[in-house]
Amino acid sequence: MTEPADHPFVAAVKPLVDAMGGEMIAPGSAEGDDVVLSWEGREVVAVRLPHLSDSLDHLLAELERRHGMPLAELDRKTKQSVVRILEQRGAFSVRHGVETVAGALGVSRFTVYNYLNREGAREGTRRGPAAGRE
Known part of the structure; x- marks a missing residue:
């Protein structure tokens, strides 16, 4: 992921993404079903959910x-x-x-x-x- 891993929002959602078996990726790399998450109006991270x-x-x-x-x-x-x-x-x-x-x-x-x-x-x-x- 190209976004800073130490961003507080990324740190906050990481346990949830890990528990779901998802993958955190840079927002610019998001595809079809990926979920882009924003913080204070700026895209911070995208989550690729597992099949x-x-x-x-x-x-x-x-x-x-x-x-x-x-x-x-x-x-x-x-x-x-x-x-x-x-x-x-x-x-x-x-x-x-x-x-x-x-x-x-x-x-x-x-x-x-x-x-x-x-x-x-x-x-x-x-x-x-x-x-x-x-």
Whole structure:
């Protein structure tokens, strides 16, 4: 990025951009879907947001860092908690999201659906391939 990295606005938004898996670029390099941010009427930085599939990978990596171990090594209760967090963040709206999460957790996709349905039963909703069957 050609803009000063020590600008207070850049420093303020950097944690948010990092958490989203985005990239900060110079405003003059912004393209199509990039978001140009201004401070006091002057363009200071542009943010290139990740593709949804990249966001899911970023979320999974962040959860591994948070737990301090590969997600596949977590106990069942913690894996259920991870699935809840991922659902809240929209991970299962991404194409192949269930399969990607299942692989990261070291479980089958049906187990992920079971975790979702277990949570959904508390909320009165059902998800997954068996959601329409009784």
